[in-house]
Amino acid sequence: MECQNARSMIPSYLDGELSEAQAGPLRQHLLGCHPCRGSAQDLKNVKRWFADAPAAIVPAGFAARVARRAQQGDTGELVETLSTPRSDEDRGRLLSFVLACTAAAAVLLLVLAIGLRQFGLPQTDRLQAEPPAPQLGKALEELDRLNRADLNRADRAPHVLPKKP
Amino acid sequence: MEQEAPDDTRLVEEALQGSHVSFQLLVERYEQRIFNLIRHYTRNPVEIEDLAQETFLKVYRRLSSFQGQSAFYTWLYRIAVNTILDSLKRRGRSPVQAVEDLEAVPHAPSVACPSPSATLEREELARITHDVLEELPEIFRTVLVLREYEDMAYQDIADLLGISIGTVESRLFRARARFKERLLQKHPEFGSDS
Numbered sequence: 001m002e003c004q005n006a007r008s009m010i011p012s013y014l015d016g017e018l019s020e021a022q023a024g025p026l027r028q029h030l031l032g033c034h035p036c037r038g039s040a041q042d043l044k045n046v047k048r049w050f051a052d053a054p055a056a057i058v059p060a061g062f063a064a065r066v067a068r069r070a071q072q073g074d075t076g077e078l079v080e081t082l083s084t085p086r087s088d089e090d091r092g093r094l095l096s097f098v099l100a101c102t103a104a105a106a107v108l109l110l111v112l113a114i115g116l117r118q119f120g121l122p123q124t125d126r127l128q129a130e131p132p133a134p135q136l137g138k139a140l141e142e143l144d145r146l147n148r149a150d151l152n153r154a155d156r157a158p159h160v161l162p163k164k165p
Numbered sequence: 166m167e168q169e170a171p172d173d174t175r176l177v178e179e180a181l182q183g184s185h186v187s188f189q190l191l192v193e194r195y196e197q198r199i200f201n202l203i204r205h206y207t208r209n210p211v212e213i214e215d216l217a218q219e220t221f222l223k224v225y226r227r228l229s230s231f232q233g234q235s236a237f238y239t240w241l242y243r244i245a246v247n248t249i250l251d252s253l254k255r256r257g258r259s260p261v262q263a264v265e266d267l268e269a270v271p272h273a274p275s276v277a278c279p280s281p282s283a284t285l286e287r288e289e290l291a292r293i294t295h296d297v298l299e300e301l302p303e304i305f306r307t308v309l310v311l312r313e314y315e316d317m318a319y320q321d322i323a324d325l326l327g328i329s330i331g332t333v334e335s336r337l338f339r340a341r342a343r344f345k346e347r348l349l350q351k352h353p354e355f356g357s358d359s
Contacts, residue, residue, distance in 0.1 A: 017318070042277050048280050049348065054287060054291060055197060058197055066218055069218070070222055
C-alpha cells in the first residue's frame with residue numbers, strides 16, 4: 001500500500017468505517033511506516049478532545065409535559081416566538097422601519113407647517129387694507145358730521161378771556 | 166419474566182392512534198440524546214429545553230409522515246438538527262463564511278495536534294472543545310458533533326444531512342483540520358506541550 005492511499009484511509013479506519021478486508025492491509029502499512037503512523041496518531045489526538053462529554057441535564061417531567069402539550073395541539077411556535085431574542089437582522093429591520101416612520105412624520109410636519117403659513121399670508125399682491133365694512137363706513141361718516149358741527153359751533157361763539165381772580 | 170420494551174415503530178403506530186403514553190415513552194427514550202445534541206450548539210439551559218421541546222412537538226405533528234424506511238432515531242435527529250440550525254440562523258449565531266472558503270482544502274497545520282492532558286478535568290475538556298466547536302462554521306460543527314459525540318456512522322450522517330458519504334468524509338476531513346487549527350490558535354499552550 002502506498003502512503004497516499006494509506007493516509008486517505010486513516011480517518012475511515014479510526015472511525016470504524018472500514019471492513020476487515022480493507023483495514024488489514026492498512027494496519028500492515030502503519031506498522032512499517034513511521035510518517036503514516038504519525039498521521040494516524042495526530043487524528044487520534046483530535047478525536048480525544050471529543051471524548052466523554054458530561055451528559056446534559058434533562059428537566060424532571062420533560063417527557064410528560066411535551067406529550068401533554070403535543071396532545072393539546074401545541075405546535076411549539078409560541079414558545080419559539082417568546083423565547084427567541086431578536087437577531088441582528090430583525091433589529092436592523094426594526095431600525096429601518098422606525099427611521100422610515102420618523103422620516104415620514106418629519107415630511108408630514110413640514111408640509112403642515114408650509115400649509116399653515118400659506119393660510120396666514122395675504123392672497124394678493126395689494127398690501128392695502130380692505131375697505132371698511134358698510135356699517136363701519138356709516139358710523140365713520142356720522143362721526144365726521146358731528147365733528148364738523150362742533151367745529152362750526154365753536155367758530156360762531158364769542159371769544160371771552162377768563163377773568164383773573 | 167420482564168416485559169420486552171416496545172420498539173420505536175410500534176410506539177409510533179400507537180401514538181398515531183392517539184396513545185399519549187406511547188408518545189411519552191418515545192420522548193423518554195430519546196430525550197437525553199436530544200438534549201446532549203442540542204447542548205453542543207447552545208449552553209443556555211432554557212434554550213436547550215425550548216429546542217428539545219420544539220423538536221419533539223414537530224416530531225408529533227409529523228409522525229404520520231414517518232415511513233419507517235430509516236431508523237426512528239435518524240428521522241428524529243434530522244428534525245432535531247434542522248430545528249437547531251433554523252434556530253441558529255434566526256438568531257444570527259451561525260458563524261458565516263463564504264462557500265468557497267468552506268470548500269477549500271485546508272492547509273494541515275504543520276504542528277501535530279496536541280492530545281488533551283490527562284490532568285484536564287472532564288468538564289474543562291468539554292468546555293475547551295465546545296469553545297473551539299462554537300467558532301467553526303455550522304456544517305463543520307454538525308459533522309463533528311454527529312460523528313464524535315453521537316458516534317454516528319457515515320451512512321447515517323449522510324442520510325440525516327441529505328448528502329453523499331463522500332461529502333461526509335471530505336467535510337469531516339476539513340472539519341478536523343479546522344478544529345485542530347482553531348484549538349492551537351486559542352490554546353497555544355497545548356501545542357507547546359506536545
